[in-house]
Amino acid sequence: MAGDQDKKHVLLGVTGGIAAYKSAELTRLFVKAGHEVKVIMTGSACEFITPLTLATLSNNDVAIEMFPESGEFTTRHIDLADWADILVIAPATANFIGKAANGICDDLLTTVFPAATCPVLIAPAMNSNMWDYPAVQENFLKLLSYGFYSVGPDSGDLACGWVGRGRMVEPETIFLKALSILSLSGRLMGKKVLVSASRTEEPIDSVRYISNRSSGKMGYALALEAKAEGADVVLVSGPSGLTAPRGIEMVRVTTAVEMAEAVKKRFDESDVVIMSAAVSDYAPSNPPASKIKKTEAALHLDLDSTEDILRSLGEMKKKQVLVGFALETDNAVDNAIKKLESKNLDFIVLNNPNESGAGFDTDTNRVDIISRGGRVDELPLMSKREVAAEIITRIVKLLNSM
Ligand SMILES: Cc1cc2nc3c(=O)[nH]c(=O)nc-3n(C[C@H](O)[C@H](O)[C@H](O)COP(=O)(O)O)c2cc1C
Numbered sequence: 014m015a016g017d018q019d020k021k022h023v024l025l026g027v028t029g030g031i032a033a034y035k036s037a038e039l040t041r042l043f044v045k046a047g048h049e050v051k052v053i054m055t056g057s058a059c060e061f062i063t064p065l066t067l068a069t070l071s072n073n074d075v076a077i078e079m080f081p082e083s084g085e086f087t088t089r090h091i092d093l094a095d096w097a098d099i100l101v102i103a104p105a106t107a108n109f110i111g112k113a114a115n116g117i118c119d120d121l122l123t124t125v126f127p128a129a130t131c132p133v134l135i136a137p138a139m140n141s142n143m144w145d146y147p148a149v150q151e152n153f154l155k156l157l158s159y160g161f162y163s164v165g166p167d168s169g170d171l172a173c174g175w176v177g178r179g180r181m182v183e184p185e186t187i188f189l190k191a192l193s194i195l196s197l198s199g200r201l202m203g204k205k206v207l208v209s210a211s212r213t214e215e216p217i218d219s220v221r222y223i224s225n226r227s228s229g230k231m232g233y234a235l236a237l238e239a240k241a242e243g244a245d246v247v248l249v250s251g252p253s254g255l256t257a258p259r260g261i262e263m264v265r266v267t268t269a270v271e272m273a274e275a276v277k278k279r280f281d282e283s284d285v286v287i288m289s290a291a292v293s294d295y296a297p298s299n300p301p302a303s304k305i306k307k308t309e310a311a312l313h314l315d316l317d318s319t320e321d322i323l324r325s326l327g328e329m330k331k332k333q334v335l336v337g338f339a340l341e342t343d344n345a346v347d348n349a350i351k352k353l354e355s356k357n358l359d360f361i362v363l364n365n366p367n368e369s370g371a372g373f374d375t376d377t378n379r380v381d382i383i384s385r386g387g388r389v390d391e392l393p394l395m396s397k398r399e400v401a402a403e404i405i406t407r408i409v410k411l412l413n414s415m
Pocket of ligand 1 (some may be wrong): 027028029030031032055056057058106107108109115138139143368
């Protein structure tokens, strides 16, 4: 039972699929654990389970209408969004996922969704052909790229008679995942995880810079997956166009010097440090404070090498699990093993930007994970969130064996 300080406001969105009946059990699990639950149902959800059931189990009125018949003036969609510590959508229909991914707000739940600034957990449920439909996949991945959490769907027998992927995971699994996201449980609960992400930009003058193509997608995925395991996460991010993940402390930096300072400052207090940022190896020496004027003559830049942050962290390392990334185009595995050993890492994640679907600014990655001792695990092509989950699982195992 949650103590007063751990008692959370759970806003449960129920949409119109067969699995809506499982939202009753999910409500009961949260209430039994001492949390307060408010439920929003779509009109279709009311065809599958009565609002009375969910109102009774949650001890709260169920919100359905955007414009209640009472006609009273209300900004209930904002009040509910502000009230929530977590928004859980279970089940999430293909229709809901499509609307949410595209900013459509044509009922109460789809209007609360973009108004909520708390972490959001989505549990999809649908027929396997619907789940595989490209537009549904695209919409779902778009939501994940905005920093939302998901759980499932599972594979197995579906209500429609088909067998395949699409079944909503069991209420207990959704409940536990929500608690992890709220840092109330999870395999990394109580652990401090520091993740660096994206690139650095090194000024040439007041308007130009040297950088690389790293988008931050891998690092942001790692931060989210660590958070989904209950960790206290700090994300040190270089410039990136990505949305700041919810519930995660963000530290924004621009240059390699700032990146080094930000991660070294937080290193001692961290249990796990994952350096996925592509830090510039070189920076122009003494960039002028104004714009270099264009002339006919060639311009030669002097570059200084920047601090090898991973090496510095390897030297500072005491109890931390330290994970590095390597991006190699030649002699990849040999070079990665050298980096792993010389920088005192626990394991290194190798990606090759020349492989299709891997490396910079893609939603997928194909990586090898190389452990101390030189064991190489070649992972298949997966979404960056799935790669991140694999990396986190290995970190959990290392922590458990320490
Ligand atoms: C018996 C029945 C079961 C359904 N099950 C699902 C389902 O599991 N997943 C889904 O995405 N849509 C399902 N649908 C279709 C949705 O109810 C429909 O797309 C509806 O517009 C969803 O509305 P909502 O997203 O606002 O709740 C089902 C429809 C029926 C009649």
